[in-house]
Amino acid sequence: MLTFTLRRLLLAIPTLLVISLVIFLLVDLAPGSPMSEIPLTVPPDVRRKMMEALGADQPVFVRYVLWLRQFFWVEPATLFDGWFGTNWAGGEQRILSWQSRAPVFTIIGQRIPQTLTVIGTAYLVGVMIALPIGIYSAYRQYSLFDQLGTLFAMIGFSVPTFFSGTLIIIIFAVTLGWFPTKYDTNLSVTDWPSFVKQLQQMAMPVMTLGLANAAVISRYMRSSMLDNMGMDYVRTARAKGLTERVVVLKHVLRNSMIPVVTVIALGIPSIFGGAIITENLFGVNGIGAALIGAIHASDLPMVQTLAFIFAVLIVSFNLIADVLYGLLDPRIRYD
Amino acid sequence: MIEVITAIPKPESALRAIWHQFRSHKGAVFGLVVLSLLIIAVVIGPYLWHPEKLTVVEALKSKNKGPSLRFPLGTDQLGRDMLQRMIAAGKVSLAVGFVAMMIAIIFGTLIGVLAGYYRRLDGPLMRLTDMFLALPLVPLLLVIMMLFRDRAASILGPELGAFTLIVFAIGITSWMQAARIVRGEVLALKEREYVLAARSIGSASRRIITRHILPNVVSPVMVAATLGIAEAIITESVLSFLGLGFPPDFPTWGRLLFDGLSYMQVYPERVIWPGLAISLTVLSVNYIGDGLRDALDPRIRGR
Numbered sequence A: 001m002l003t004f005t006l007r008r009l010l011l012a013i014p015t016l017l018v019i020s021l022v023i024f025l026l027v028d029l030a031p032g033s034p035m036s037e038i039p040l041t042v043p044p045d046v047r048r049k050m051m052e053a054l055g056a057d058q059p060v061f062v063r064y065v066l067w068l069r070q071f072f073w074v075e076p077a078t079l080f081d082g083w084f085g086t087n088w089a090g091g092e093q094r095i096l097s098w099q100s101r102a103p104v105f106t107i108i109g110q111r112i113p114q115t116l117t118v119i120g121t122a123y124l125v126g127v128m129i130a131l132p133i134g135i136y137s138a139y140r141q142y143s144l145f146d147q148l149g150t151l152f153a154m155i156g157f158s159v160p161t162f163f164s165g166t167l168i169i170i171i172f173a174v175t176l177g178w179f180p181t182k183y184d185t186n187l188s189v190t191d192w193p194s195f196v197k198q199l200q201q202m203a204m205p206v207m208t209l210g211l212a213n214a215a216v217i218s219r220y221m222r223s224s225m226l227d228n229m230g231m232d233y234v235r236t237a238r239a240k241g242l243t244e245r246v247v248v249l250k251h252v253l254r255n256s257m258i259p260v261v262t263v264i265a266l267g268i269p270s271i272f273g274g275a276i277i278t279e280n281l282f283g284v285n286g287i288g289a290a291l292i293g294a295i296h297a298s299d300l301p302m303v304q305t306l307a308f309i310f311a312v313l314i315v316s317f318n319l320i321a322d323v324l325y326g327l328l329d330p331r332i333r334y335d
Numbered sequence B: 001m002i003e004v005i006t007a008i009p010k011p012e013s014a015l016r017a018i019w020h021q022f023r024s025h026k027g028a029v030f031g032l033v034v035l036s037l038l039i040i041a042v043v044i045g046p047y048l049w050h051p052e053k054l055t056v057v058e059a060l061k062s063k064n065k066g067p068s069l070r071f072p073l074g075t076d077q078l079g080r081d082m083l084q085r086m087i088a089a090g091k092v093s094l095a096v097g098f099v100a101m102m103i104a105i106i107f108g109t110l111i112g113v114l115a116g117y118y119r120r121l122d123g124p125l126m127r128l129t130d131m132f133l134a135l136p137l138v139p140l141l142l143v144i145m146m147l148f149r150d151r152a153a154s155i156l157g158p159e160l161g162a163f164t165l166i167v168f169a170i171g172i173t174s175w176m177q178a179a180r181i182v183r184g185e186v187l188a189l190k191e192r193e194y195v196l197a198a199r200s201i202g203s204a205s206r207r208i209i210t211r212h213i214l215p216n217v218v219s220p221v222m223v224a225a226t227l228g229i230a231e232a233i234i235t236e237s238v239l240s241f242l243g244l245g246f247p248p249d250f251p252t253w254g255r256l257l258f259d260g261l262s263y264m265q266v267y268p269e270r271v272i273w274p275g276l277a278i279s280l281t282v283l284s285v286n287y288i289g290d291g292l293r294d295a296l297d298p299r300i301r302g303r
Helices: A002-029 A044-054 A060-084 A104-139 A144-158 A161-175 A192-229 A232-239 A244-273 A276-282 A287-296 A300-328 B002-007 B014-023 B026-048 B056-061 B082-117 B119-134 B137-156 B158-172 B176-189 B193-200 B205-241 B253-261 B269-296
Strands: none
Touching (some): A002 A060, A060 A104, A060 A300, A104 A144, A104 A192, A104 A287, A144 B269, A161 A192, A161 A276, A161 B253, A192 A244, A192 A276, A244 A300, A276 A287, A287 A300, A287 B137, A300 B137, B014 B269, B026 B082, B082 B158, B082 B205, B082 B253, B082 B269, B137 B158, B137 B205, B158 B205, B176 B205, B205 B253, B205 B269
């Protein structure tokens, strides 16, 4: 298991390097990059100064390696310094956003709490709705509940979040007036009323994303339960005279959770990447919104860094899912 | 003995058996009916419904109208007939879905066949597939749209440029599933006796692939293709919804929804119609894919 994990970790390095190169080149060599949009009326020496100030006068590969160095050495070192008061980074240049001239990672650090509270809660809620639905629909296969669950999942798959989100806004915010339409990022939870307010403004984005996630995960849960319900050990457990409750919730559920846990792990990167629409729709000022803002402002360092962070998340959670699978299921041996 | 043999009924033709199984899937039939209706509406709609062109003054007077006999779905903030716009938008949305899916399937099948058939190419091509699967696709698509939109528009014109760019961007970011499925099938198929027989009579690799292998991977590819349409339509509307898709005067359902958002509190129907159209299309396509999967699986068929 350890050798497998190590080998996968080593394999992840070239993958990430290639992805970082692709992202860097795509953004850097594109015709619409802001370098090509400096007006022609700007005198050549001023233009050169502008390029120099942005660090854009060096050859592509020099900039790529510099960016990698900033990403993998300067930024972690700065973070470390901030925690322990050391001086590893030595005041080296960090990745700067072109919009605000602030370090990209500082902006991301400010945005991540919003994303985690709203989108993370939505994922948790989705999982908590999905598991009981999946378990019960598998236990009563083809019952009315199962058919309703199938319909719910099919609709959850098919209705895109930007539409379900707008519907939820129209119903709960415009017609009923229960929740505010826009998320207030400045709200800080200090006492009970502000906590209630926070819950109210989180309700709609959590509902939107939670339903979409629940639809997917409940299907996996159901089919995984169905795979296990017909196994011999279930018959044995029933023959021993165990109650249905113990058979289903202990024997079957434990074994069915193995693939579901990996699916849940695989879905975590989409908390960050896939939530762009929801954040945009409800005005949650998270990293998805930061990406859209950076794209509209042609802020290349921000876009490159965010896209690469998403890629790192996807690769690492793929790895985690594989390792989890091996840990949870003793029948699977990778070596 | 002879009686027993004659008692076996003539086997159904494969296509008929597939159709029979497909018809027994209620959701799939519903999907097929709804999707056909939508396609018919979008294709012949413009011939049946062509409201007279309004002058600027008339358009200003008739803006933000509710549903009426003259404007069955009302008008938008510029006095344009919503029904006409919905039909035009549907044409683009469905076209994007189909064309992007075609690109993804052709590319995916090509990669899958090459990887499955030629052992030397298997490693590199599958690493490429894994790499694409690890790319953050939505952010990347947004970046592609931002960076290449103006260039594409200046080469091919604003409408065709946006269409080509979106279709290619979606196509080259969604071929991986098809490639994996096809590779798996080809790996199994190329060990079969009939492929060995074809090789032993001296058929060239290209002929073996086109005559013996490709026809046998059609069914899983069909299922992947159907589900791919749904995916492509959603992706296009996401791009339009975030303001990085088609230009404003060139409507798609996603774009109409995006335009309607600012008027959501007063005219919610302007958001609901395009959203409903997208959801219905995707729902019916997903159901068709589900039904096809069952119908094309010989283990399920006939049960």
